Amino acid sequence: MYLDLSLTEINELLKSKKIKPIDLVNEAFERIEKDNLNCFITLNKEDAIKQALELEDKEVDNLLFGLPIAIKDNILTKDLKTTAASHMLDDFIPIYDATVVSKLKEKNMIIIGKTNMDEFAMGSTGETSYFGNTLNPFDNSMTAGGSSSGSAACVSSRITPFALGTDTGGSIRQPSSFCATVGLKPTYGRVSRYGVIAFASSLDQVGPITRNVYENAVLLNAIAGFDENDLTSKDKEVIDYTNLIGKDIKGIKVAIPNYYMSDVIDKEIRDNVLKVADILKENGAIVEYVDIKYLEYAIPLYQVISLGEASSNLARYDGIKYGLSLNGASLDEMYKNTRSEGFGDEVKRRIMIGSYILSGEKANDYYYKALKVRRAMTNSFKEVFKDYDLIIGPTNTDVAYKLGTKKDDALKSFYDDLLTIPVNMAGLPAISLPIGFKNNLPIGMHIIGNYFEEDKIYWLASFIEKTLNLDTNPKGGK
Amino acid sequence: MINIDKVKHIANLAKLNIKDEEMSKYQKQLTDILTEIDKIVEVDIDEDIMISPSDNKNNYSKDEAELHIDRNLAFKNAKNVKSNYITVPKALEGEE
Numbered sequence: 323m324y325l326d327l328s329l330t331e332i333n334e335l336l337k338s339k340k341i342k343p344i345d346l347v348n349e350a351f352e353r354i355e356k357d358n359l360n361c362f363i364t365l366n367k368e369d370a371i372k373q374a375l376e377l378e379d380k381e382v383d384n385l386l387f388g389l390p391i392a393i394k395d396n397i398l399t400k401d402l403k404t405t406a407a408s409h410m411l412d413d414f415i416p417i418y419d420a421t422v423v424s425k426l427k428e429k430n431m432i433i434i435g436k437t438n439m440d441e442f443a444m445g446s447t448g449e450t451s452y453f454g455n456t457l458n459p460f461d462n463s464m465t466a467g468g469s470s471s472g473s474a475a476c477v478s479s480r481i482t483p484f485a486l487g488t489d490t491g492g493s494i495r496q497p498s499s500f501c502a503t504v505g506l507k508p509t510y511g512r513v514s515r516y517g518v519i520a521f522a523s524s525l526d527q528v529g530p531i532t533r534n535v536y537e538n539a540v541l542l543n544a545i546a547g548f549d550e551n552d553l554t555s556k557d558k559e560v561i562d563y564t565n566l567i568g569k570d571i572k573g574i575k576v577a578i579p580n581y582y583m584s585d586v587i588d589k590e591i592r593d594n595v596l597k598v599a600d601i602l603k604e605n606g607a608i609v610e611y612v613d614i615k616y617l618e619y620a621i622p623l624y625q626v627i628s629l630g631e632a633s634s635n636l637a638r639y640d641g642i643k644y645g646l647s648l649n650g651a652s653l654d655e656m657y658k659n660t661r662s663e664g665f666g667d668e669v670k671r672r673i674m675i676g677s678y679i680l681s682g683e684k685a686n687d688y689y690y691k692a693l694k695v696r697r698a699m700t701n702s703f704k705e706v707f708k709d710y711d712l713i714i715g716p717t718n719t720d721v722a723y724k725l726g727t728k729k730d731d732a733l734k735s736f737y738d739d740l741l742t743i744p745v746n747m748a749g750l751p752a753i754s755l756p757i758g759f760k761n762n763l764p765i766g767m768h769i770i771g772n773y774f775e776e777d778k779i780y781w782l783a784s785f786i787e788k789t790l791n792l793d794t795n796p797k798g799g800k
Numbered sequence: 801m802i803n804i805d806k807v808k809h810i811a812n813l814a815k816l817n818i819k820d821e822e823m824s825k826y827q828k829q830l831t832d833i834l835t836e837i838d839k840i841v842e843v844d845i846d847e848d849i850m851i852s853p854s855d856n857k858n859n860y861s862k863d864e865a866e867l868h869i870d871r872n873l874a875f876k877n878a879k880n881v882k883s884n885y886i887t888v889p890k891a892l893e894g895e896e
Contacts, residue, residue, distance in 0.1 A: 417873045510853040524852040554854040622840040625833060633814060642888055644877030653891045654815070662817040670816055671826070675833050677813035692840050693849035700850060732829035733836060749853020 325349050325480060326795075329385060329537045332483075336382045343374040343388030343432060350390040350434050353481045359457045359466070361476040363395045364403045365435040373432050385540055386429040391484040392476045395436040396443055397528065398517040399423050402433070406519045407451040408441045410645045410664030420517025421549045422486060422528050429544050434482055437472030441666045442636065443493055443521045445469050446738035447725070450668040455725055459501060459796040460763055464722040467497030467738075473531045474501040478796060484541055485531040490521050491624050492717075492742025494529045495754035499717035499766025502756040502794040504538045504783070505531045507742075509774050510749030511556035513542075514549035522631035523554075525746040533794070535755065535784040539563040542776060558774060566781035572606030574782065575710040581617040582715030582741060582768075591716045594758040594765050599714065601789055602782075612710070615702040616695050620743040621736050623699070626679055626692035627747070633676025639664060671732060700748040707772040712782055716741060717754040717766035741768060751776045755783045756794050764794070801831050 324332060324341055335341045347370050354362065370390070377388050393399060396406040398416040400423075405411045419427070426433070440450040448456035448471025456471035458464035459479040466475040470487030474497035477485045487494040489507035498505030506529045513528045520526060530541035543564070548557040578599065583592055599609045616623075641647035641660030648663055650656030665673070679688040706713060719740060728734035745752040750773060754766040767786070771779040807827050811818045818826055871884065880887045 414877055417869070417876055511856070524854075553856055553859050554852065556854070556856065616843075619840060619843065622837045625837050626840055637815075642878065642880075642886060647879035650889055653889050656889050657815040658817045661815050665816070670814070671829055671833070674810045674814045674816065674826075674830060675837070678810045678830075678834075679837065681813055687841050688837060690849055691843065691845070693851060694845050694847040695840060695843055697850035698845060698847045700853070701847075730825075732832045736836075 323349065325353070325483060329389070329483065329540060332389065333382070333385050333387070336388050343377045344371065346388060346390055347371055347374040347432055347434070350482055354435070357479060357481060358462070359459060359475045359479060360454050361437055361456060361472040361479070361481060362392070362435040363405055363407060363438050363453050363472070366402055366433050369402070370432050370434055377430055380430065384429050386431050386544055389431050389484060390434045390482045391426060391431045391486070392434050392437045392473055392482045393423065393485070394439055394470050394473050394487050396439060396488055396519040397423060397486060398519070399433060399436065402436065404436060404519070405452070406442050407439045407453055408664065408666070408669070409452045410639050412452065412646070414644055416517075418517065421514035421551060422545045423517065425545050425547075431484070437470070437476055437485060439471055439473070440469035441669050442519065443469040443488055443490055444632070444668050444672055446492065446496055446735040448472070448497070449725065449729060450666055452666060457725075458722050461722070463724055464763065465500065465725050467500030467722060469493040470497050470505070470531065474498050474503050474505065477501075477503045477531050477533060480533070480795060483533055483537060486528055486545070487531050488518060488526055488528050489746065490525045490628060491746055492739035494531060495717050495742050495752060495766065495768065496738060498531055498754040500722040500764065502764035502796070503531050503533065504535055504753065504755055505529065506538055506542060506753045506776065506779070507745065507751060508542060508546065508776060509751040511554055512546050512751070512774065512776070514547070514552040514555045516549050516551035520635040522628035523635065524631060525628055527746070535780055535787050536564060536567055538753070539567065539780045556774070561777060563777050563780055566777045567784040569781060571602065571782060571785050574607045574712070576602060576607055576609045576782070577612040577706050577710040577713045578609065578715055579614045579617065579713060580611050581614065583611075586719055586740065587716055588720040590760045591718070591720060591765055595714065595716050595767055598757050598767060598786055598790075601786070605785070612706050614699070614706060614744070616699040617744055619695055619699070620740055620747070623692050623695055623747060624739065624743045625675065625736060626688045627696065629672050629676035630680050630689050631676070633673040633680065636669070636673050668735070696747050699744060703744070703748045703750060711778055713770040715768050717768040721760045721763035721765060745770055749773070751779060753779050753783050755786060756792055757786065757790060758792070802827060802834065
C-alpha cells in the first residue's frame with residue numbers, strides 16, 4: 323500500500339520508476355470506494371487518471387510530483403464542480419483555478435476530488451453541508467469537526483496524504499484536532515485567497531492538512547507566496563518552512579495563556595497539554611504562563627466581524643450571474659426566493675445577524691466596537707511575542723462529540739471555536755497537532771506563532787510529534 | 801426575546817423569506833446570538849479600529865479597458881441568457 327508510505331519514500335519510488343503516479347491515483351480511488359465517511363462531494367476520477375498517465379513521461383522534479391491531493395469544495399477548480407457544500411452552487415462550474423490550485427498543478431500534484439464541508443464554511447461539525455454529514459474516522463457516530471470536515475477525514479483515513487482546507491475561525495485546526503491530522507492556518511496574507519469562495523475576507527486563509535508535520539511544511543512551501551490577484555497577500559519572501567525541523571529546542575521560549583488552561587477546557591485535555599509542556603521543559607524549553615487580554619470576548623467578536631463580512635460577501639448570490647435561480651415577479655422577489663431556497667439554516671442565521679449588525683446605527687454599537695477590541699487583542703498577542711517564540715494550548719475545549727448533539731443550538735458551532743478564533747482575529751499562524759487520545763478520540767494541541775514564523779511552529783511541532791510518536795492512523799499502523 | 805416584526809425586518813435586510821412555521825425558531829435563535837453579541841457593546845475600550853490584519857497599501861490598477869473574461873465564459877453559469885444579455889425581472893416601476 324504505497325499511500326501508507328512517507329512522502330520521501332513515495333518520492334524515491336517515483337524517481338526510481340518503481341511506481342508510477344497512476345498507482346497512487348488508483349490506490350486513492352480504491353480507498354474512496356471502500357470509504358463510508360462521505361469525505362467527498364465531487365470526484366475527479368477521469369481527469370486524475372488522465373493526468374497521472376501524462377506524468378509518466380515527465381521528470382520527477384519535486385517532492386510533491388504525482389502525489390494525490392483533495393481540495394476543500396470552497397476552493398475554485400477550473401471545469402470541476404465547486405459547490406461550497408451549498409444547494410446555491412450545486413451545479414457551479416468554475417471558469418478559472420484558484421491561485422493555490424494553479425500552484426499545486428505547477429508541482430504536478432493530482433487533484434482527486436472536492437471535499438465535503440460545512441455550507442460556505444459556516445459550522446464546526448460538517449453537519450451544515452447540503453450533501454450530508456462527514457463521519458469521524460475514529461468513530462463513525464462522531465462529528466469529524468468542521469468546517470473542513472472532508473479534508474481532515476480524508477487525510478486521517480489515509481485516502482490522500484494531502485488536503486487543502488480553509489480556516490476563518492478554526493476550520494482547519496478544529497477538524498484536524500478531531501481527526502488526528504496536522505492542520506495549519508498560515509499567517510493572514512501568506513497564502514493567496516484568490517479563487518477561494520469568500521466567507522469573512524479579513525479572517526479567511528487557506529492551509530494544508532496532512533498526516534504529519536514535515537509533509538505539512540512541504541505543502542505550505544508549495545502554496546505560499548504573493549499573488550497580484552490578492553492584494554491582501556504579502557509580498558514577502560517564501561522561506562523553506564522545513565528549515566528548523568529536527569533542530570534542538572533548547573532555550574526556546576513558550577507561553578501558555580492562562581485562559582487556555584481555565585476550566586472552560588475539559589480537564590483531561592488540559593492534562594494532556596501539560597504533559598507535553600513538561601516534556602518541553604525537560605528538553606530545555608522555557609515554558610511560562612501569560613495573560614492575553616480580551617480572549618474571553620472571542621465569540622461575540624467573531625460573531626460581529628465574521629457575520630458582518632459574511633452578509634456582505636454572500637450578497638452576491640442573487641440568482642442572476644451564477645448559482646441557483648428561482649423566478650420572482652420583481653427583482654427583490656427573485657433575490658428572496660433564490661436565497662431562501664439556496665441557503666441552509668446556519669447560513670441564513672449568520673447572514674441575518676450580519677446584515678442586522680451592520681444596519682444603520684447598529685454598525686457603531688457593534689461593528690466598530692468589535693474592531694477596537696480586535697486591535698486590543700492583537701496588541702496583547704504582539705506583547706507576548708516580544709518575549710516568547712511560540713504560544714501553546716489546546717486546540718479545542720474537548721474531543722469530538724456525537725453527530726446531531728446540538729444541531730438546534732445556534733451558539734454551539736461558535737463555542738467550538740473558542741480557542742481558535744483569536745488567532746484569525748490577529749492574523750497569526752497556528753497549527754493543530756495530535757498529542758493523545760481521550761476515550762479513543764484524538765486530542766489536538768494548538769501552537770501559535772508570530773507573524774510569518776510558520777517555520778518555528780513546525781520546529782516545535784515536529785519535536786513534539788517525534789517525542790510522542792503516536793499512532794494517528796484510525797485503523798492502526800501509523 | 802426579539803419580536804416577530806424584528807425577525808421579519810432582519811430577514812428582509814438579508815433578502816430572505818421566513819416561513820410562518822419557522823418564525824418562532826428564528827426568533828429564539830437570533831435572540832440567543834444577539835444576546836451573546838451584546839457582550840461586545842459592554843466593553844469599555846479606547847483603541848484604534850482594526851479592519852484587517854494586512855498592512856498592505858492599496859494598489860490601484862490603471863484605468864484602462866482590458867479583456868479579462870470572454871463573454872461566453874462569463875455567462876457559463878448564468879441561468880437566463882438571451883443572446884448577449886442576462887435577463888432579470890423588471891426592476892423599475894412604470895409603463896412598459
